[in-house]
Structure formats: structure tokens, C-alpha cells
Amino acid sequence: MENKALLIVDGKEYELPIIVGTEGERAIDISRLLQDAGLITMDPGYVNTGSCKSAITFMEGEKGILRHRGIPIEQLAEHSSFVETAYLLINGELPTQEEFTNFSESLNEHSLVHEDMRAFFEHYPSRAHPMGILSSMVTALQEFYPALKDKPQEEQINITFARLVSKLRTLAAMSYNISRGHKVNYPKSDLSYCANFLKMMFDSPVKPYDIDDDLVHALNVFWILHADHEQNCSTSAVRLVGSARVNLYAAISAGISALWGPLHGGANQATIEMLEEIYRAGGDIAPFIARAKDKNDEFRLMGFGHRVYKSYDPRAKIISGVVHKVLGKLNRHDPLLDIAQRLEEVAVKDSYFIDHKLYPNVDFYSGILLRAFGIPTNMFTVMFAIGRLPGWISQWKESIDDPDWKLHRPRQVYTGFTKRDYIPMNQRGKK
Ligand code: ACO
Numbered sequence: 001m002e003n004k005a006l007l008i009v010d011g012k013e014y015e016l017p018i019i020v021g022t023e024g025e026r027a028i029d030i031s032r033l034l035q036d037a038g039l040i041t042m043d044p045g046y047v048n049t050g051s052c053k054s055a056i057t058f059m060e061g062e063k064g065i066l067r068h069r070g071i072p073i074e075q076l077a078e079h080s081s082f083v084e085t086a087y088l089l090i091n092g093e094l095p096t097q098e099e100f101t102n103f104s105e106s107l108n109e110h111s112l113v114h115e116d117m118r119a120f121f122e123h124y125p126s127r128a129h130p131m132g133i134l135s136s137m138v139t140a141l142q143e144f145y146p147a148l149k150d151k152p153q154e155e156q157i158n159i160t161f162a163r164l165v166s167k168l169r170t171l172a173a174m175s176y177n178i179s180r181g182h183k184v185n186y187p188k189s190d191l192s193y194c195a196n197f198l199k200m201m202f203d204s205p206v207k208p209y210d211i212d213d214d215l216v217h218a219l220n221v222f223w224i225l226h227a228d229h230e231q232n233c234s235t236s237a238v239r240l241v242g243s244a245r246v247n248l249y250a251a252i253s254a255g256i257s258a259l260w261g262p263l264h265g266g267a268n269q270a271t272i273e274m275l276e277e278i279y280r281a282g283g284d285i286a287p288f289i290a291r292a293k294d295k296n297d298e299f300r301l302m303g304f305g306h307r308v309y310k311s312y313d314p315r316a317k318i319i320s321g322v323v324h325k326v327l328g329k330l331n332r333h334d335p336l337l338d339i340a341q342r343l344e345e346v347a348v349k350d351s352y353f354i355d356h357k358l359y360p361n362v363d364f365y366s367g368i369l370l371r372a373f374g375i376p377t378n379m380f381t382v383m384f385a386i387g388r389l390p391g392w393i394s395q396w397k398e399s400i401d402d403p404d405w406k407l408h409r410p411r412q413v414y415t416g417f418t419k420r421d422y423i424p425m426n427q428r429g430k431k
Helices: 032-035 074-079 081-091 097-109 118-122 131-145 151-179 195-201 213-224 233-241 248-259 267-280 286-293 315-329 335-346 351-355 362-373 379-400
Strands: 006-011 012-020 026-028 057-060 064-067
Touching: 006 032, 006 335, 012 032, 026 032, 032 335, 064 074, 064 315, 074 213, 074 315, 081 097, 081 195, 081 379, 097 151, 097 315, 118 131, 118 151, 118 233, 131 151, 131 379, 151 248, 151 379, 195 213, 213 315, 213 362, 233 248, 233 362, 233 379, 267 335, 267 362, 267 379, 286 335, 315 362, 335 362, 362 379
Parallel strands: none
Antiparallel strands: 006 012, 012 026, 057 064
16 A cells, blocks of 8 residues: 555544655645544644645754755855845746846835835834734735736736835834834835845934945845745744735735744744843853753743754754854954853753754844844844745745645634523523
8 A cells, every 4th residue: 555544443444645745755645534534633733734735945854954945045045145045935946147137126116115104103102012013014015005906917926025025124124213213214226135124224314324245145144044944833824814815915914923922933032032131140041041941930941942943953053153253243242142152052962952852943043143233122023024024925825826725724623511501691600
């Protein structure tokens, strides 16, 4: 019985097909089980559930492998730019020179946001978290930039992609400037995507921002490392919400909300806050390691552990190298880096972390890099969102083009009351 699994329930046999991926991954297809056997499968947190077939990103958690469209993350980080990686993810192939130029021009063309959107920022409570603002702004984009009915479907979709990739970056910088009561800087068409972002963020009439090519390169690498990560929590949110056939902006907004959580993209903010707490407490890491290992304490070592990687996250390796280069270039010493390195040194030799297969993830060192750029802590997850956007878009595109597409609608095992009668209010609580 090749490529089939046999399930026996109540003495009855069911043959279940086995799907094999291009890297040899195998999955039992249970999609007909309810229909054929009246059974669903239980998998809280989808730890062992494949929700789709995908040709975008390959991860091998035990070996710490990450590839986009077949290309190892190490090669992309070394040779590519964020814009080129975004093109690769969305379109499936690296662009030719002409395709790259067209894509870059399209990003420039769509980089401005409607001036009326400023009013939204201005009326947000000043202490609002930038991720909440970003999620609302992205939903609002749909009303400012509705589908271009006069264009062919594919062109409409490509323009929407360019709008999103370009405007998310503009919105993030705009939000930062407005939150500080500063003037908004507009994007410039002669600057690259990353240089434009840094200029929009930090240029000031009193202190012009000088673009440093090494920092631009580091930002490219940072965003490349975040560009996609197969069916993680926020990407699954994009696919699930998108499966109801909402517009792309609404699906991306759902992804932003999911990413905000401290167990997911919000871990970059939570990690820095943890490192700062250790620093304020005098820098002794021992009590924090002890707390992370204590079953009765909810504290976790933020930036450690991953649902898929059971060895070193390849992105963490690359980012720690970038952090050292950037701090060296800026001639700056960050005491939080010393603390992070000591935590890692101790944790990787400690049996608790070894047995639980807990290693630094991408968020462990990324905050130190973002601090070096001058990005405020509460914007760290916004930086992650800008990076993850091409992944969300490509996963959404793949899902709507999928011939096996279905509305995402998991089932449950009901554990509540069995049938009982309605009690009028004046008789409730009486025995
Ligand atoms: N510190 C201490 N213990 C940990 C940690 C940690 N960071 N992470 C997991 N564990 C322990 C758990 O306590 C549990 O122990 P037990 O089996 O003895 O009860 C075991 O490892 C498994 O933990 P789960 O939460 O079941 O593992 P899961 O795969 O669901 O968790 C997660 C992955 C959520 C990332 C987890 O490792 C975590 O909370 N890490 C800290 C937050 C973080 O850095 N998130 C960013 C992830 S990367 C990203 O989303 C971009």
C-alpha cells in the first residue's frame, strides 16, 4: 500500500492518501474522514496540521533550514535586497533587470498616502500602540484605494500589492513623525526602499539625516530575514481571513493584529523589555534563567524557542552578525548586547534549554539592531510587519489561486451542556 495510511476505527478500515512534498515531507490527507467515517481530528494549536500545500517557503526545523522559492536565506541575506526578495516571494522567480526596474518604479509611484489619512493619526490617542494604528490604517486603505475596476484583474492585483508594500513603509514613518509632533517627511523617488524609510523616519529640518550605505544594507538584511516564514500565526490569520474572500487590505490587517502578540512578532519588543529589566536589575542573568526554568512561573526567556525550529534559528545567526557590524560601524557599545550574549551562552549549555530544544529565534537580537537604527521600542513589531508583508501577500495570492481553495472553517469537539430547557428569569436560581 504505497503512499497510503490505514486507519482502523471500530473494526472498519479507511485508506488515507499520503501527500508527499518536493522535499520529501509526508502528510496524511484526512480531508474525507468526516464524510467517510464521521470523524474529525483534534490538534489544538495546529501543532501537527498542514493547512495548505505551498510552494513559497521551505523550513526544516531540526536542521535550521529556511529557503524562499528554493533559495537559502543565507544567500538572499548576502546578495539580495528587500525589494528583490519581495518580488521573488510574490512572483516565484528572481526578477530580470527590466522586471526589477518596473517593480521598483511601481513602488515609487504608489508610495504616497492620501493626505486625509493624516487626520486618522492626529485623532488617535497619543499613547496608542503603533501596531493598533497600523492595523486600522491598512483596513482604511481599502476605502482610499478601492479596486481599479477599469483595469484587468491581474493589473489591479499587482497595483494593490505595490500600494501595500510601498505605503506600509510610508504609514509607519508618518505615524512615528506625527506621534512626536514632527513634520511628516514624504518619500523620494530617487531613494531606494530602505534608504527612503530611514530618511522619512529621521530627517529633520534642524538635523538632516545622512544616509549611510551600511545601515541601508543592514535594514535590507533585517527585512529580508522577516520576509516570510510559511504558515506562522500571522500568515495563517491572513489566509484564514482571506479565505472568506475579504479584500486584501482586510486580510493583511488581520495579519498585523496577529503579529502584534508577544508570542509572535511582538517578541522583539518583549525581548528588549526583558533585557532592559535585567540591565536595570544590575545585569545578573541567573535569576532570570531560573525563572524561565521554573514550572510555577509564567516568565519565559523572550526571543527563545520556536514552534518549528528545534535547533538554532538561521535568521538569528545572521542577525547577530549584522548587529555586531552595525554597532562597530556606529562605534557604539550596547550593554543589552552583552546581556543577550551571556543569556545565550548560559542557555545553550543548560540542560533545560537543551532538553526543550530552545535556541535564540529571530527576535532575540533584532531589537538590539533596531535600537541601533534609532527605532523606538514600541515600533519594533511595525518593523517586523513591513518585512513580513511580501510573505503575507504571496501566501494570500497563492491561496486565492489554489484550485483546492476552501473557506477556512475548523471543527471542534463540543464539551458543553447537552440539551436543556430555557428557564424564565423569575425562576432562575430556584432549586
Ligand atoms: N522560555 C522558557 N521555556 C520555554 C520557552 C521559553 N522561551 N519556550 C518554550 N518553553 C518551554 C515551555 O514552558 C514548555 O515546557 P514544558 O514542556 O516543560 O511544559 C516547552 O518549552 C514547550 O513550550 P510550548 O509553548 O508548548 O512550545 P511552542 O512550540 O508552542 O512555543 C513559542 C513556541 C510560543 C515561540 C515559545 O517558545 C515561546 O513562548 N517563546 C518565547 C516568545 C518568543 O520568543 N516568540 C517568538 C517566536 S518567533 C516568531 O514568532 C517571530
